[in-house]
Amino acid sequence: MDSESHITSQTVLPLHGWQSAYELGYAAALWRLPRQKDKHLILNFGTGVSTTKIIPEDLPSGFAISPFLNLEGEDSLFIKADVYFRFNEMGEMVTESNKSAEYGSLKEQWESRCRTVELSALNKNNTSDSSTHTTYSSHLQSVKEALAAIEAGEFQKVVLSRSKHVTLPSPFSVTSIFERLCDKYPNAFVSLVYLPHLNQIWLGATPETLVSVDKEGIFRTVALAGTQSAFDTAGQPIPPKQALWTQKEIEEQALVSRYIISCFKKIRVREYIEEGPKTAVAGNLMHLRSDYAVDTKAINFPELGTVMLGLLHPTSAVCGMPKLPALQFIQEHEGYDREFYSGYLGPVNIDAETHLFVNLRCMKISNGVATLYGGGGITEDSVPEKEWQETELKCQTLMAVLE
Structure with a gap:
């Protein structure tokens, strides 16, 4: 990749680079792909983050983050990569791309901050948030109403989520949490995104690929649904081969798989490889997972x-089946705006690859408060109290690294 700058690996480290951007008010994204060691960092020195439709063939290198409610696809945010770095697991810079000539003075200011920044904490806008999280009784009531709607034939499945608010200590280090997530969840997509125009940080470790296209032109997506704890009642890990799945969980995952296959059929793609379903461990949880691959060159x-991005989002794993009545039920009963939770995010055209993931197991940090999210698929076999427990398990993914 092109490199015109004189930044050295001694000047920029991944965490220092992200925090320097945050302190200076520049949009930034730091991430690590599943089952990889390298970390990636992009920064944008412009005055705002652009809103666009994510069409990788038409976009430069950058990072996309899209909200859950984005049916037309036009409300995604795109952080253009004015500078991009890739670091190995030792924190040494191995790739640098610099396209920020028009922002020379801003870039110099950022470089200077990188040399002196300390990975301490977030101190900006650190005031309390008055919002309240979803209560036990309200969530159970929503699940009961969903079951009644399913029995009435309105839809087969709906995914109901809830939010949970945690007041953060001051000061608080998000870069330390990012590192903990990388260590704890090697099979997840771990990301740390700063959106200065919204005064929001999004941090997460998601197990679910939405759309991925690599250098060889191999397209991938997954059907991930069904949830149980990865530990038994004694706190010991359950071997994946010994996981027992109920009919409810099997059918929930099958709905997602059938939806992906229906999308292939809609665009007349028949040459796909399907693997699964099989048990996949994602931190403290296990899911049923099927993988799909297509050779786009062949x-x-x-x-x-x-095309598949437009068809898949939002998948039945985060919305329901059929999509539109399930979405309407969510809007009427959840009682809060999911924002970027259960949307998608990831790098676009970085090293000739695009990897977009469903934004699960995430938190939003704003005004000194972390908002955590958890959801579950409601089918005719759902038990309201168990659905609440599933959301608690999912929130625990992030709570475990905050404690």
Whole structure:
């Protein structure tokens, strides 16, 4: 990749680079891909983050983050990579791309801050948040109403989520939490994104690929649903091969798989590979997972990633089946705005690859408060009290690294 700058690996480290951008008010994204060691950092020195439709063939290198409610696809945010770095597991810079000539003075200011910044904490806008999280009784009531709607034939499945608010200590270090997530969840996509125009930080470790296209043109997506604890009642890890799945969980995952296959059929893609379902461990949880792959070069369909993105989001794993009545029920009963939770995020056209993930197991940090999220698929076999417990398990993914 091109490099015109004189930044050295002694000047920029991944965490220092992100925190320097945060302190100076620049949009930034730091991430680590699943089952990899390298960390990636991009910064944008412009005055704002652009809103666009994510069409990788038309976009430069950058990082996308899209809200849950984005049916037309036009409300995604895109952080253009004015500078991009890749670091190995030792924190040494191995790739640098610099496209920020018009922001020379701003970049110099950031470089200077990188040399002196300490990985201490967030202190900006650190005031309390008056919002309240979803209560036990209100969530159970929503689940009961969902079950009644399913029995009435309105939809087969709906995914109901809840939020949970945690007041953060002052000072608080998000970069330390990012590192903990990288260590604790090696199979997840771990990301730390700063959106200065919204005064929001999004931090998470998601297990679910939405759309991925690598250098060889291999498209990938997954059907991930069904949830149980990865530990038994004695606190010991359950071997994946010994996991027992109920009919409810099997059918919930099958709905997601059938939806992906229906999308392939809609665009007449028949040459796909399907693997699974199999038990996949994601931190403190286990899920049922099926993997799908398509060779876009072999079928001469280079736009497959973009087309499938438009068809898949939001998947039945985060919304329901059929999509539109489930979405309407969510809007009427959840009682809060999911914002970027259960949307998608990830790098676009970085090293000739695009990797977008469903934004699960995440938290929003704003005004000194962390908002955590957890959801579960409601089907005719759901038990309201168990659905609440599932959301608690999912929130624990992030709570475990805050404690």
